[in-house]
Amino acid sequence: MRFEGLGDLQKLLDGMKHQIKQELSGEVTLRQLLTDEYVRANTNFQNFQQFREKCPYPLTENDTQFHFIQDPSLNLFISQHSDFHDWRQILHDAKEEYALSRVKSYFEDS
Numbered sequence: 001m002r003f004e005g006l007g008d009l010q011k012l013l014d015g016m017k018h019q020i021k022q023e024l025s026g027e028v029t030l031r032q033l034l035t036d037e038y039v040r041a042n043t044n045f046q047n048f049q050q051f052r053e054k055c056p057y058p059l060t061e062n063d064t065q066f067h068f069i070q071d072p073s074l075n076l077f078i079s080q081h082s083d084f085h086d087w088r089q090i091l092h093d094a095k096e097e098y099a100l101s102r103v104k105s106y107f108e109d110s
Contacts, residue, residue, distance in 0.1 A: 031061040033094040042090070043082040054081075067091060 036047040045051040057074040075086040084090040
């Protein structure tokens with residue numbers, strides 16, 4: 001990329017901001033957040049499938065309403081098998097990781 005001045009840089013940044021907002025405002029599935037890499041790095045499990053099989057709450061890959069789950073057994077499971085205290089905390093972290101990965105992908109594609 002080559003910039004002729006601050007105006008060109010501002011146009012690029014405005015375009016990036018718009019695209020990133022669009023991507024992050026859509027519904028994200030549980031599987032998009034809890035990738036195998038994320039699960040391996042942040043839990044005692046090797047992948048999402050293993051995490052899901054051991055989980056006391058029936059999680060589905062394509063669920064987009066996962067943030068509404070309020071289940072004490074799920075919170076206990078998360079606290080026992082990760083460094084997080086509960087379901088909300090792991091989701092918050094996973095959402096941050098997802099957003100960062102989307103921003104990084106924008107730069108890799110440019």
